[in-house]
Amino acid sequence: MSQALRKLTGNIHRSQTTAIFINQLREKIGVMYGSPEITPGGRALKFYSSVRIDIRRIETIKDGQTSIGNRVRTKIVKNKVAPPFRLAEFDIMFGEGISRIGSLLDVAVTEGIVRKSGAWYSYDNDQLGQGRENSKRFLQENPEVAVQLQAKVLEAVGLLEEEEPEEAEEAREQ
Numbered sequence: 001m002s003q004a005l006r007k008l009t010g011n012i013h014r015s016q017t018t019a020i021f022i023n024q025l026r027e028k029i030g031v032m033y034g035s036p037e038i039t040p041g042g043r044a045l046k047f048y049s050s051v052r053i054d055i056r057r058i059e060t061i062k063d064g065q066t067s068i069g070n071r072v073r074t075k076i077v078k079n080k081v082a083p084p085f086r087l088a089e090f091d092i093m094f095g096e097g098i099s100r101i102g103s104l105l106d107v108a109v110t111e112g113i114v115r116k117s118g119a120w121y122s123y124d125n126d127q128l129g130q131g132r133e134n135s136k137r138f139l140q141e142n143p144e145v146a147v148q149l150q151a152k153v154l155e156a157v158g159l160l161e162e163e164e165p166e167e168a169e170e171a172r173e174q
Contacts, residue, residue: 002044009048052078069093101139111156
């Protein structure tokens with residue numbers, strides 16, 4: 001593995017390609033200190049990787065009795081291109097991928113744009129729904145509300161500039 005990765009890393013970098021390796025966890029027996037979890041394949045994969053992400057399912061998302069996705073928690077274990085050790089939680093929906101609406105709802109709650117009281121989610125004095133899945137369904141069925149919410153979220157996290165009144169713009173020009 002070490003020899004193969006040594007030969008591959010230069011070519012991967014030059015061609016601006018991303019190679020993704022998926023691995024599973026094994027447990028060491030008799031470990032007293034530290035984590036007993038190891039990834040098979042030796043040390044080369046850990047050494048040559050630029051980004052390592054630990055992904056764990058924290059709950060199954062169900063619609064009645066049917067599983068429709070998983071809520072996952074990710075931890076950046078190693079990162080040579082950005083700050084490491086960040087945590088994130090998001091939904092992976094079967095047949096869809098990462099749920100954009102679910103992430104939008106999570107950030108809106110974190111930023112205080114959507115208010116959560118008990119199991120109810122509300123936005124601008126409108127009830128989105130009781131429970132997270134019902135609120136996600138409401139946003140999917142009402143895309144105009146989702147677009148409006150997305151604009152407020154992007155503005156709150158600093159990815160979208162606020163629209164300035166014309167008077168302030170004119171005063172700045174003078």
